[in-house]
Amino acid sequence: MKLQGNKNIFGSISAGYSSVMMAIMLRKWYPDHNIVYGMANTSKERKESLHFMNECNDYYNLNMVWIEAEFHEKGIGVTPKIVDYKNLKTKGEIFESGIKKLGIPNKENKWCNRDMKLEVLRKYADSIFGKDNYSVAVGLRIDEMDRVRKDYKTNNVFYPLMDHKIDSKARNKFWKDQPIQITIPAYKGNCDLCFAKSNRKLMTILKEEPNTMFWWDKMIKTYGSITIDGKPSYNELMEQNNGTQTFYRGYNTIEDLVKMAEQPFTKANDEYVYENDLFDLEEECGYGCVVF
Structure with a gap:
């Protein structure tokens, strides 16, 4: 749930139509807020997705921050590294460094999303706004209610697309008239052969x-x-x-x-x-x- 009276928002972006639409609209929906956008690159993201995100970042003036996870020796948690689009790792280097430390990720060992995305984005947002001094905007739609985390009301997480009744039809209508388009089908998005894909x-x-x-x-x-x-x-x-x-x-x-x-x-x-x-x-x- 969005923090009441707090005007700091961290927008978590994943290079998909829904989250990028959210990023574009946040400044319209919350014009008097301090908004920072970030995307975590796992090094196994599709290059088409990264290209789409970079084009949107430039065209819509999002000023998004590219973040990559750095893994350390046992006992030291993952830390965020700020990078730019030209220097993104795209050959699985980050993912492999995590595998060396934490093992092959799978249904019983789900560290990849936690360490390569959630932790580094959270730590970066904390460094910008201060711990618990911001709300996290996530781009889930009204037709994705089943994906809402159960503790969102007490975790400073909110869903602007849901608040504005945006479903897949409204999202697709929005992107139909935009000059930038994703060039791969949805099932190829995110890590190319992610174990959680069907x-x-x-x-x-x-x-x-x-x-x-x-x-x-x-x-x-x-x-x-x-x-x-x-x-x-x-x-x-x-x-x-x-x-x-x-x-x-x-x-x-x-x-x-x-x-x-x-x-x-x-x-x-x-x-x-x-x-x-x-x-x-x-x-x-x-x-x-x-x-x-």
Whole structure:
């Protein structure tokens, strides 16, 4: 819930249509507020998404800050590093440094969104406004009520698009007349082969862009059999899966997903798929990592 009487807003942006629309409209909706925008780059974001965000940043004068996570030795938390668009890491470097420290992220080991996005954005906002001296604006729409965090009323988080009754139809109408457009379908957004994407989306991506498999496959083969100090449950799950951790549900490897994609299946389209079957099971960040 937005802090009453406080005019500091930190806008968390994720390079999607909804969050960027929120960023554009915030200054209209809250003209007398101090607004700062930030986006965290994981180094596995699609280059098309980063390009779209940079174009919007320039065209709409958002003055957005690019932030990347820096991992440190055990016992020291992740810290934010301010970068610019020209120097963004895009080859998985940040993600790999986190894997070295925290293991392969998956449904049972969800550190990636927390450390590479939430923590660094929060720490940056704290450094600008002071701890608990700002509200966090998140770009969820009125038709995404199921994604609202349960403790938002006590966590200084608010949802401007919901407050203004913006649903996917209103969002799409807004972007129809804008000079800048996203050049990839929704299912390819965020980290390219994120483990929280549905099997259908992963299979579609692998079918259309097979080269996306190599980095994820390398991470499994390089780090999947390494135990992590202080994480007994992670190590136990690894042993239960013949000594290997993977990103994907059902302990699927990249090879498993490629074989699945070789079979006939209905490809994902540019809208989110909600059918409750084997191919469409996905976690929240399967359709956009939840920040704050």
